[in-house]
Amino acid sequence: MTHYTFPDHFLWGxxxxxxQTEGTVPGDGKGENIWDYWFKEKPHLFYQQIGPGKASDFYQQYETDITLMKTLNFNSFRTSLSWSRLLPNGKTLNQEAVTFYNNMINEMIKQGIEPIINLFHFDMPMYLQDNGGWENPDIIEAFRYYAQTAFQLFGDRVKRWTTFNEPIVPVEMGYLNTYHYPAVIDMKRAVTVAYHSMLSSAKAIEAFKLEKIGGEIGIILNLTPSYPRSDDKEDQQGAYLADLFYNRSFLDPSVLGYYPGDLLTLLDTYHLLPERITGDTTLLKANTVDFLGVNYYQPRRIKQSEAPIDDKNITPESFFSYYQDPNRRMNPYRGWEIYERGLYDIAMRIKADYQNIPWYVSENGMGVSDEERFMDKDGVIQDDYRIDFYQEHLKWLHLAIEEGANCFGFHAWTFIDNWSWLNAYKNRYGFYRLDLDTQERTVKKSGQWFSQxxxxxxFSHDD
Structure with missing residues (x-):
């Protein structure tokens, strides 16, 4: 039996x-975001035509849910503010939202659960999207104002903030694929969105420093290791470019304060550089993050590009191709490879190349469909597969910490089965099962395990 003990004051949550959780109720004053709008316009795109209207009703059930968190022995919980709830028209405060978020934060602190508050999680207010969203440079000042408002309202109690969750995702899913609104494929627009996102993050950090409220501010990135198929130069180059696009395009400016030179050269070669904002390099350099959140789910397996580059239809995948490891293990429900060692490799890379900046696992989880198949006679879902998934990732994380990785916590995705964009409730991730009809929460076996x-x-494990 091997014992895996983590550092003192480690964050568990x-x-x-x-x-994905709050839902809306009459009179809450919330403004429309891109998901509300898209579901209203095209509900058939969403799994079983379920939109974000009710979600898991956290807006009304936050007290109950925070108590349930405490029964799982959480000492921390990360969620986001809704920009369109707090500032429905961009300037005027929604007092109902202020009351809700104050009560939520106060209840977490009362229960001994540290709130980690993120500012943006894929939910652009529709009034801003109508003016171009992240494509419009005006968004930088709008985001700064929103961030400053949040710091002034809640910064006396919230001591860990993050600017963005996975800023690559709105870029990749909304401007290189059609899974997020506005669902266009245009590399030049995608690059502009990414650039303005990074400048907005830096502006929020600048505002945080000016408020002098204490605490720390970071960013949450989904870091996906890119593994080359072979030692061949072409495969190695493909993996290098995949990493450049999908990891370093946000990691380098956030932690180091500048963009990789190779990325700028490549974008310039194909006439993809955005229109520069005056003072951008100074802004980025002066406003790097205090810590990182790392979301890890799967690796990328890369080989050399199989097709010539089409100058008129460039995407990141123009520069490399994917391959499947013949020995891979898959989560068949999500279609993702399970590769626990990837978390260790990320940790070692942060240590070696990114100043061993403090970081934590901000998401890790396993989505499974039709979990009722695994329900026992007492109504508890016996999700041993999820326990195994977490244990194996935590073993590799533990090794990384022993080897000097500066990791201070582990957060699962997620607490209660939540609504998930176009997938709605197709795949469930929670420690608690959510009954969509009754909103009843029932702990799963994995929740009982995580509590311990x-x-x-x-934990101890027979290796």
Whole structure:
């Protein structure tokens, strides 16, 4: 039996977001975001035509849910503010939202659960999207104002903030694929969105420093290791470019304060550089993050590009191709490879190349469909597969920490089965099962297991 004990004061908890959990109720004053709008316009795109209207009703059930978190021995929880709830028209405060978020934060602190508050999790207010969203440079000042408002309202109690969750995702899913609104494929627009996102993050950090409220501010990135198929130069180059586009385009400016030179050269070669904002390099350099949140789910397996580059239809995948490891293990429900060692490799890279900046696992989880198949006679879902998934990732994380990785916590995705964009409730991730009809929460076996892990700050396993 091997004992895996984690550092003192290690964070144990889960992550969520406003749009995926809060829901809306009459009179709450919330403004429309891109998901509300898209579901209203095209409900058939969403799994079983379920939109974000009710979600898991966290807006009304936050007290109950925070108590349930405490029964799992959480000492921390990360969620986001809804920009369109707090500032429905961009300037005027929604007092109902202020009351809700104050009560939510106060209840977490009362229960001994540290709130980690994220500012943006894929939910652009529709009034801003109508003016171009992240494509419009005016968004930088709008985001700064929103961030400053949040710091002034809640910064006396919230001591860990993050600017963005996975800023690559709105770029990749909304401007290189059609899974997020506005669902266009245009590399030049995608690059502009990414650039303005990074400048907005830096502006928020600048505002945080000016408020002098204490605490720390970071960013949450989904870091996906890119593994080359072979030692051949072409495969190695493909993996290098995949990493450049999908990891370093946000990691380098956030932590180091500048963009990789190779990325700028490549974008310039294909006439993809955005229109520069005056003072951008100074802004980025002066406003790097205090810590990182790392979301890890799967690796990328890369080989050399199989097709010539089409100058008129460039995407990141123009520069490399994917391959499947013949020995891979898959989560067949999500279509993602399970590769626990990837978390260790990320940790070692942060240590070697990114100043060993403090970081935590801000998301890790396993989505499974039709979990009722695994329900026992007492109504508890026997999700041993999820326990195995977490244990194996935590073993590799533990090794990384022993080897000097500066990791201070582990958050699962997620606490209660939550609404998930176009997938709605197709795949479930929670420690608690959510009954969509009754909103009843029922703990799963994995939740019982996690409660013991958090209580003992580790676990034992027969290796």
């Amino acid at each position: 889960a992550a969520a977001s406003a749009t 892990v958090a209580q003992s700050n580790g």
